[in-house]
Amino acid sequence: MATKKATNKSSNPTISVSLRIDPKTKYLIDLLARDQKRTITGVIEWAIERAAAQVQFDQNSGTYYNDMIDELWSTDEATRLTALALHKPSLLDYDQMRIWETVKASPDLWRSGYMPSPNLPIHAHALEVGIIRRYWDSIVEHVDQFRHSPAVKPFVLTSEQKKEAGISDSNFDDFPDELPF
Incomplete structure (x- = not known):
């Protein structure tokens, strides 16, 4: 049976x-x-x-879609969007593009001192993927809030969020008003 x-x-x-x-x-x-x-x-x-x-994913490197799927796929939406944006941003839909443009315009989402340039390749190692994942819902909500804005509005972490993420809030408040030189 x-x-x-x-x-x-x-x-x-x-x-x-x-x-x-x-x-x-x-x-x-x-x-x-x-x-x-x-x-x-x-x-x-x-x-x-x-x-x-x-079907080739990237004509220059000769990679095919089946070669890339493990790098692009994640059950985590933030990781998935970031991977696609870094590997082939031309495949982002409009909503994904707005999120990615917001990420690119937001200094809090990049390692200290790095901001992507529109004319240069993006350095993936400079992206704070962990912070993006942690605050993904807030980033998406921020993008939705400014969806009718003609310009991208950077996402800014609150002081509390920066503290949680281990980012120093370098607004120079702890420096003396006059420097001795």
């Missing part, structure tokens, strides 16, 4: 996707599924994996 094996859905979550395809393509998928003894989902996943191995 066969028993049904219990599966833990949280260990391997899936996402439902609704597709609109023409009847001929649907029939082709059905035929492939029958021939390969796969489910329709299996055929679609197989086709996407084959495409990812054939």
Whole structure:
């Protein structure tokens, strides 16, 4: 007697996707599924994996999408957006671009003394990914608050947030008013 094996859905979550395809393509998928003894989902996943191995992610380095997916994918939204923005910002959608532009314009989200230049490549090591992850919800809320602004408004950590993150609040208040030289 066969028993049904219990599966833990949280260990391997899936996402439902609704597709609109023409009847001929649907029939082709059905035929492939029958021939390969796969489910329709299996055929679609197989086709996407084959495409990812054939389409170049970066023409200069010769990397393909399947080479990059482990670097780009994270269950953490902040990490995922940051990775995509650093590797191929042209793939960001409008909302992601607003968040990334805010991150780039926010000195509190970069290592001390570094601010990205619009004309130069960004140094990923200078980005405070841990701080972005910690305050992700606040950053997204900030971007949403200023969504109608024609210019990007930098995200600024409060003094309390800076203290939590271990960032010194270098506003020079602790310096004497007159220096002895």
